[in-house]
Amino acid sequence: xxxxxxxxxIPLVFSCGEDKKKPEAYIVIQVxxxxxxxxxxxxxxxxxxxxxxxxxxxxxxxTDDYGRxxxxxxxxxxxxxxxxxxxxxxxxxxxxxxxxxxxSEIKRIKGxxxxxxxxxxxxxxxxxxxxxxxxxxxxxxxxxxxxxxxxQIELNEIExxxxxxxxxxxxxxxxxxxxxxxxxxxxxxxxxxFDSKDINIISEYLSDPDVRSLLPPSHRYVKFLWxxxxxxxxxxxxxxxxxxxxxxEKTPQLSGSVxxxxxxxxxxxxxxxxxxxxxxxKGAKIWGEMTDNAFKQESQIAIVLDDIVxxxxxxIGPISDGSCQIFGAFNLNEAIDxxxxxxxxxLPASVEIVQDIWDEQPILDRFIQF
Numbered sequence: 001x002x003x004x005x006x007x008x009x010i011p012l013v014f015s016c017g018e019d020k021k022k023p024e025a026y027i028v029i030q031v032x033x034x035x036x037x038x039x040x041x042x043x044x045x046x047x048x049x050x051x052x053x054x055x056x057x058x059x060x061x062x063t064d065d066y067g068r069x070x071x072x073x074x075x076x077x078x079x080x081x082x083x084x085x086x087x088x089x090x091x092x093x094x095x096x097x098x099x100x101x102x103x104s105e106i107k108r109i110k111g112x113x114x115x116x117x118x119x120x121x122x123x124x125x126x127x128x129x130x131x132x133x134x135x136x137x138x139x140x141x142x143x144x145x146x147x148x149x150x151x152q153i154e155l156n157e158i159e160x161x162x163x164x165x166x167x168x169x170x171x172x173x174x175x176x177x178x179x180x181x182x183x184x185x186x187x188x189x190x191x192x193x194f195d196s197k198d199i200n201i202i203s204e205y206l207s208d209p210d211v212r213s214l215l216p217p218s219h220r221y222v223k224f225l226w227x228x229x230x231x232x233x234x235x236x237x238x239x240x241x242x243x244x245x246x247x248x249e250k251t252p253q254l255s256g257s258v259x260x261x262x263x264x265x266x267x268x269x270x271x272x273x274x275x276x277x278x279x280x281x282k283g284a285k286i287w288g289e290m291t292d293n294a295f296k297q298e299s300q301i302a303i304v305l306d307d308i309v310x311x312x313x314x315x316i317g318p319i320s321d322g323s324c325q326i327f328g329a330f331n332l333n334e335a336i337d338x339x340x341x342x343x344x345x346x347l348p349a350s351v352e353i354v355q356d357i358w359d360e361q362p363i364l365d366r367f368i369q370f
Contacts, residue, residue, distance in 0.1 A: 027356040029113060033349035041348045048344035049112040053337070108337055114351050117341040119256025120304040121290065121324075122244040124189035124312060125222060130243055133219070134191065137211045138176040144210075145175055176205055181238050189242050189300045189312050196229045196237040221246035225302070227309040228329045242309045244302050252304070253290055258283025258322075262342035264335045267327050273335035275326040277342060284322025292318040305338065 031042050050056070179198045184190030194202055205211060206224050215222060223246035229237045245253075261278040279287055294301050294315035302312040303326050311326045326338065 027110075027113065028354050030352045030354050031349050032352070035349070038348040042351060045117075045344045045347055046113055046351075049340055050109070052340035052344070053108060053112060104333065108333060110353055110356070111337055112341065114353055115337075115341050115347075116306050116350060117256070117344065117346045118306050119259065119342060119346065120252035121254040121287070122223065122246075122252050122302045122304060123290065123294065124300045124302050125219065125243040125245060126299065127184060127188055127191045127243060128186065129219065130191045130222075133214055134176060136214045137205065137208075138174050140210050140214070141175045141205050141208065142173075144208075176202065181232075181236065184240060187298060188314070189244075189302060190227075190240045191224070191243050193238045193240050196239050199226055199239060202241070221248060221250075223250075225304060225307060225309050227312075230329045240309070242302055242312060244304075244309075254283060254286050256342065256346055258286070259342055262339040264332070264339045265325075272327060273330060273332045275335050275339045275342070277324045277326070279322035279324065281322070284320065287322055287324065288318055288320040291315045305341075310338075 031039050033039060033042075179194055179202065180192045181195055182193040184193065203224070203226075223244040225242050225244055227240040227242060229239045232238050258279045259277050260280050263276055265274050265276045266272060267274050290301055295317055298314075300312045300314050302309050303324070304310065305326075310330075311328045313325075313327075330338070
């Protein structure tokens, strides 16, 4: 797959003095697509997202030399830049050393650029439906890990007779059950809660073909997704594991393409940041059907952004006006950025920042060698 490179030039102004240098950000991103139309769509969406944060008028200068495109954003002046030889310098690319941009500002700009913005709505199972499955899965993984460890350890007759520490390894602990940190409320969509550091290993266990084969036909296409990490009272970073109702096509019941508007708001307490969304007529109809079914089944609907469950509210009644609200463990700036991402739309191709530099000097000549 051909990968196109874009250079984002983002001068930010913090002072109106004539002699004051403007803080500038140079970001090289990589768009993974060989479709020029999708590249154009990516650029337009990124322009909207950055504008929502910086309130600037974006301008793009294209060049087909070496497959690069330059996106430039300036508050005051318009300058044209171009790229030459394929030579990027990285000597001054440590954003943390910048005195002009706070870590929070850098994180927000990068997030708006790289976030795919794929919004989905999924029906959910009840977490307790998977308790026996988790127990059986634990035994499957336990037998596999025990066998692997036994093969790696040479036990002599004395060790077997005396019962050394290797016996514990051979017997093994419970690879899944021992990692469970808690449960959610009864009837909810959460299977269990785990420490954030165990996400990868639990995901690996649950995707094991032998483990998946334990699922009954009615749960065959379950989609396990993680929520947003949250700190517990004990200081642990815990993450909820949700069970979503998947299907053979692996498509959600409703996608973010139906969203016509999104804005940051507050919850009923007047303090907690939320994101309020509005759907078009088609989306409102499907949303009404989903919420009606969830209400009758006393179940939840998971609101998923880029494969992370941001919210899974219990539906207390059918919603026919196409309105929806995301609330969860995010702060005000994160809620604002989520709303901006949803308004701008989903990126049609993945974007990765491969280089970035933050400086108040006009450093393009240091960044790209002609």
